[in-house]
Amino acid sequence: MSSALSDAPTAPRDIAARFHGVAVPASPFLTERRITRLNSGRYEREEVSGALAVVRPEDRVLELGAGIGAVGAAIALNTGAEAVLAFEANPDLVPAARALYAANGLEDRVTVRHAALGAGPDRPESATFRAGKSSLSGHVASGLVPRDADRRGDVPVEEFEAVAAAFRPTVLLMDIVGGEIDLLPHIDLSRFRAVVVEFHPGAYGQEGVKACKSALKRAGLAKRSDLSTRLVWTCERTTPDAGRPEDSPRPEGGWSDSLQVLDGAVVVPPDTISEMRFHAGVLTAEGAPCPEAATWRGVRRITAPPKPPATPPESLPGTWLWGGLLYAHFGHFLVESVTRLWALDHLPEPVEGIVFYAKFDAETEGPRDFHGAFLHQLVTDLPIRIVSRPTEVARLVVPGQAFGLGSAIRGTERFRAAFARFGADTAPEGPEKLYVSRAGLGPNRGGLLFESRLEERLAAEGYEIFRPERHDLQTQIARYKAARRIVAAEGSALHLYAFCGDPGQKVAIVVRRMSKSTHHIRTHIEAFAGAEVTLADAIGRAWVPEGRAPTHMTMAEIDFPRLGATLEEAGFVSGGDTWAPVTEDEARAFIMAKRLWRRRGYHPKRSRSPAAPIAD
Structure with missing residues (x-):
């Protein structure tokens, strides 16, 4: 048990650079010039600027050319993208990218494969990769070789359409040193809402650039002039009639x-x-x-x-x-x-x-x-x-x-x-302070470790402990309308509250999972109820089933001192600095007592911040 329940590895201490909030671990690939460009935000500036402008929290991003992993990590961290799947042909770079993802707690959303992608019936099973002396340059396509190529190796080639069908990407990022000419004219681009691509005329000439750009235009992907340069295009699917049924629904109408x-x-x-x-x-x-x-x-x-x-x-x-x-x-x-x-x-x-x-x-x-x-x-x-x-x-x-x-x-x-009329005929009834609990739902639906301890502390602050699943819908609405201060474990109950709340209320969401769902809930409340929302992100560790990424089944271990300080600062409680932490022995004993380890192999995973706010 001790080995399986060991803590997740901590982030490397030797951080060489910071790039759009991403910690970049030291590696042999980081020259002084590259470190300077990372710290200043000039590393792959056009590609990153375009991606940050078009990627939304609900997007699934396919990145071709992961490099050291900094670009994909910056996109995941700053946009809250649902998932990023990266491909890198250079086998030396793959461990560096994985280390970077782990250092930033992103390995549950960002993954990298050592492979290239091909399209069409003539796709080979493998190809020769030629690495350049710059360490980060390299090429797999049509026998084209970078000017500084000095090393070779075989790289597996996966079928683009098979990867796309399995991953279901909505955004494509492509910087593969000339390989775009072998993909863009031959793949189905209709699945992508946005594409960011760097062209390499030195590899295939201006005619090749025109062929790539024509493929994007034929697919209905229009260049964003404010985000594009001659060699890096950021494209979005055009919607000339302000919203077609072929496009996703938008709040603008x-x-x-x-x-x-x-x-x-x-x-x-x-x-x-x-x-x-x-x-x-x-x-x-x-x-x-x-x-x-x-x-x-x-x-x-x-x-x-x-x-x-x-x-x-x-x-x-x-x-x-x-x-x-x-x-x-x-x-x-x-x-x-x-x-x-x-x-x-x-x-x-x-x-x-x-x-x-x-x-x-x-x-x-x-x-x-x-x-x-x-x-x-x-x-x-x-x-x-x-x-x-x-x-x-x-x-x-x-x-x-x-x-x-x-x-x-x-x-x-x-x-x-x-x-706006939802719940209008239901009169407010209940206390001014309400804690909306998930403790009665059981661990199979995910939740908060030691939520009963949180209930005790909030009860001491004058909060009614409310378990909505025990009450009919009208009673739930009456409670939500009456309360002026609501602390709630993140969950479906808050979507119901959003429909009947009002701007005079304050809401604190106790984050229980590392998911964009948190921000869906917050945005729903702000748009409909107009209430002030505090995200109480106080996950010490996330306990997840063996072999699974954090999901709705995640059990969040509360960092009580941090949660108390957040709630105190936002005006929900007094004396938050007296909230004692959960000890290591208590956490493991709880997991064992609930049989979560025996049934599902729950183990701890280091926490990270929740997804970024929803972008337009």
Whole structure:
């Protein structure tokens, strides 16, 4: 047990440079000139500036040419990108990049592979890599050699499309010393929302540069003139009509605020399920997919266009409002199933109810009690109809998705206006100080180690300890509306609070996981409730299951002195400096007592700061 439960390695002490907040460990690849450029922010300046401007927290970044890892780490650290997958052909640089990721606590979000990527039927299984005398230069493509090449080695070549299908990237970064000519004209760029690429005319001439730029333009990726130079382009997908249904929903509106009525539309539930993407949605009477009916999660469309039903569909008479994907999970319901309910204020004609489909068979049995209770708080008692087989609806009102994860968490103006009445008929009832706990949910859903100790300390400060899962929706809303000071363990309850809170409240979120979800919650609260939010980031260590990166199952070990100081400074408690820390023996005893080690191999992982705020 002692070896498996040992602490995660600490960061290297010998830090040679700082680059956009990234600690760069000393290595043989860092010359004095390179250290100076890193410290001044001039290292790969154009590429980094472009990436920092276009990468969002919900993005998955594919980086070709990791080098020492500084660029990918800077992007992950400063944008909060969901994941970065880097490829590096030089085998000498891969250990340096991994050490840099570990030194900054980023190894759960940033990974690097020793490989090159190829495309097309003539892709070789391996290629010769020629390294330059500058250590960081090198090339794998078309037999082209850098002027200072002096070393050779074999590098595996992976299929670009296979990597892209598995990783699901939304942003592409490319600095591969000429290799771009072998990829850009030959790969499917439609999956990328943004591309940052450095061109190398010394490797393939101006005609090669033109071929690369033409490939980007054909794919609908337009150069950002404010971020691009002659040799480094930052491109984003064009949206000439201020938001097309082929683009992700945005709080500025566009197609998210659209409303259309379809006669004889067919609602098609999922046929086969994969975790991230499945075929489902709405077909018009002519059999064409209705793109406005798709479901998006951040910049990813998680529903592929529905397939025509193999058998005649069932019939549903009357006029119905399209609701989309209905989740039985409370948190997912709050941010992914209510996204079209703004249309209740803009219906062109009365409707019979709201029609949804469910993702899993167990969710098709009927709506949960909280589904109806939520609609009641929106001052509507329309029935919910869950479609489990392809169904032709006589008339279907299809609103755009005006809310959701990613930047859409702010909601469009129409969506926020519709939800301004949420909970209006529920009177505030409860104390002015409230702690929203997760202690009753159990460790299988992740949580805070020693949350009961936190409850004791907050109770001594006059806080009511509130476990929302024990109460109906109306009671939860009444408590949230009454409280002036709310401390809450990060979780779904705060999404409900966001819909009914007010600007006179102060909220402290006790961070329990290293995830962009924290900032989704904060942004949701700020955009809807207008309350002042404090992120109490006081994770001493994150205990994670063996072989897993930090997820929703992470158990956060509270750094009590740090948490107390944060809450005291923000005005939530007094005497925070007296909060004693958890000892090493106490932490390990807790893990063993809860059988988390025996069942899932929980082990400690050094903490890092949560993801950066959501970018527009």
